[in-house]
Amino acid sequence: MHTTELTAANFESTVKTSPIVFVDWWASWCGPCRAFAPIYDRVAAKHSDIVWGKVDTDAEQGLAGGFSIRSIPTLMVFRDGLLIFEQPGMMSAVALDGLVEKVRALDMAEVKRRIAEAHRQHAPQ
Numbered sequence: 660m661h662t663t664e665l666t667a668a669n670f671e672s673t674v675k676t677s678p679i680v681f682v683d684w685w686a687s688w689c690g691p692c693r694a695f696a697p698i699y700d701r702v703a704a705k706h707s708d709i710v711w712g713k714v715d716t717d718a719e720q721g722l723a724g725g726f727s728i729r730s731i732p733t734l735m736v737f738r739d740g741l742l743i744f745e746q747p748g749m750m751s752a753v754a755l756d757g758l759v760e761k762v763r764a765l766d767m768a769e770v771k772r773r774i775a776e777a778h779r780q781h782a783p784q
Contacts, residue, residue, distance in 0.1 A: 661703035
């Protein structure tokens with residue numbers, strides 16, 4: 660198994676301690692979720708240095724609510740503890756592989772610089 664079950668108990672620690680975390684928000688009754696699962700698992704097997712998490716939105720309603728999950732499947736990607744990607748709906752294996760490469764290529768120093776700049780611009784004077 661190349662995926663990790665994420666729960667309220669381990670979500671934050673996983674995201675904070677793992678360089679890259681992909682998260683599939685799903686439910687067993689969701690047809691598109693069941694169709695996306697083998698794609699997600701196949702890509703996860705190719706990129707074993709990444710944490711591939713799955714959150715069952717029925718079992719983890721509080722966690723799903725905290726992230727405002729309104730549509731499943733939803734894919735989120737965290738890098739260095741920061742949410743850098745979020746998209747509802749299925750994704751092809753080719754698109755998911757492409758996303759992996761884009762996430763790996765991100766200049767996180769630049770991303771953090773831009774976030775800090777945005778905070779400064781929106782800070783009360």
